[in-house]
Amino acid sequence: MKSNATMIALLSVLSTIRHPNRPHHNMASSFLLKAAQQSHRGCHHFHCSAKVASCGYPRKSTPLYLNRILFDSSEMEVRDHDTAERQQQQHWLATVTFPKHDYRTVHIAKILRLKNGECVRAGSVRNPESGHNDELEGLLTDEAIVQWLPEGNIKKCEPTKNGDPPGSLKLCIPHPPKTLLWNQRNNTNHSHDDNGQQADVPPVSLLLALPRPLQLSRILPMVSQLGIDHLILTSAKKVPKDYFGSHLFRKPQELRSLLIEGLTQSGTDLRLPRVTISKRPLREFMDEELDDLFPPREVVRVIAHPERRKLDGETEDEGTGKVRRVTDLDFPMDKQGKRRKMLVAVGPEGGWEEPNELDMFMERGFQKVTLGTRALRSDVAVVSLLALAHEVCSKHRYHD
Structure with a gap:
């Protein structure tokens, strides 16, 4: 009992600790895992898996399996099977080499503390605008092999005592079936529904009035973690x-890296959201592009707006249409088995201009939804609304 109480206390204190190098992983979980294994050495079935991975090394499901190391297919080097490596029985599909100070190298060394030959989850990012011509886009494996390449005076092929990488890092990607290619996922995991639509494409898209740059940098990883098909960043009066x-x-690669940061937490989702940046006036975008991107017969359109109440608690009637909760939305689409899709519009922190911008959305078939009477910051509103939108789309998909 005393040991259990100590572990709970450690969890509560350490759960807020984050590593300064943005490693996508909570340092507390790694510390607690080691402490738990020392306190309960006989409980391997609870604290870590006693199974052995097909690569021959023990699978420590926590912390090795909390994240997925992601990279672009352009970073991969396809192996030549006629080289000396084949003679050594090393049949890799491809390898990826990260520099010593790459954040992925630092994460594997300082947080996961993997040694040569150990396994890590890995995958290559899939760009929805590339047409999926690259067969290495979207590959997925739980058994990428770590190979350290020591540099300088360091001789050991393992992280140093203070957790620094000994040098650059090579990940070796095994051949199928240890690695699942995107084409194989299509065939084996039924990635298309009966209408030919890609089932792995999130049913929710986000139209977001552009927030402050610092806040946008916080929002981007959140939306890719939750999963969206299309992100539209627009202007607004405020x-x-x-x-x-x-x-x-100015540097699109930084925006892309923030989206990839969110994907590292999302398990098997390797698809980057499409991003549209519209600097033109909001009305022009709505008139000329909205229907082409989100046909009203296929996509439910909603706009978020706080519920207004008078001091006596009565709801104000502003004549802008009925305000619904997200879970009470109408889906005015045919029922031919098509996946339910939704476009969520979230305004700037100053709110949509009233009544002009609100009226403009309502005239174009947007249903007004609310999270209550509180005026929320953009990041809080986005996360809350996307979570509810996914739940509603899933509910209507399986229960119509």
């Missing part, structure tokens, strides 16, 4: 024009 001068737009 969006300063200089927001579009953010470094995230």
Whole structure:
């Protein structure tokens, strides 16, 4: 009992600790795992798996399996099977080499503390705009093999005592069936529904009035973790024009890296959201592009807006249409088995301009939804609404 109480206390204190190098992983979980294994050495069935991976090394499901190391297919080197490595029985599909100071190298060394030959989850990012021509896009494996390449005076092929990488890092990607290619996922996991639509494509998209650049950098990993098909960043009356001068737009690779950061937490989802940045006036975008991107017969459109109440508690009637909760939405689409899709519009922190912008959305078939009477920050509203939207789309998909 005393040992259990100590572990609970450690969890409560350490659960808020984050590593400064943005490793996508909570340091507390790694510390607690080691402490738990020392306190309960006989309880391997609870604290870590006693199974042996097909690569021959024990699978420590926590912490090795909390994240997935992601990379672009362009970073991969396809192996030549006629080289000396074949003579050594090393049949790798491909390898990926990360520099010593790459955040993935630091994460594997400092947080996961993997040694040569141990396994890590890995995958290559799938770009929805690439047409999926690259067969190495979207590959998935739980048994990528770690190979350290020591540099300088370091001789050992393992992280140093203070957790620094000994040098650059090579990940060896095994051949199928240890690695699942995207084409194989299509065939074996029924990745298309009866209408030919890709079942792995999230049914929810987000139209977001551009927030402050610092807040946008917080929101991007969140939306890719939750999963969205399309992110549209638009102007609005209360969006300063200089927001579009953010470094995230001048250096698109930084925006992309934030989306990938979120995907590392999402298990087997390797698809990046499509991103559209519309600097033009909101009305022009709504008139000229909205219907092509989100046909009203296929996509339910909703706009978030706080519920207004008077001091006596009565709801104000502003004549802008009925306000619904997300779970009470109408899905005015045919019932031919098509997946339910939803577009969620979230305004700037100053709110949509009333009544002009609100009326513009309502005229284009948006249903007004609310999370209550509180005016929420954009990041809080986005996470809450996307979670509810996924739940509603899933409910209507399986229960119609």
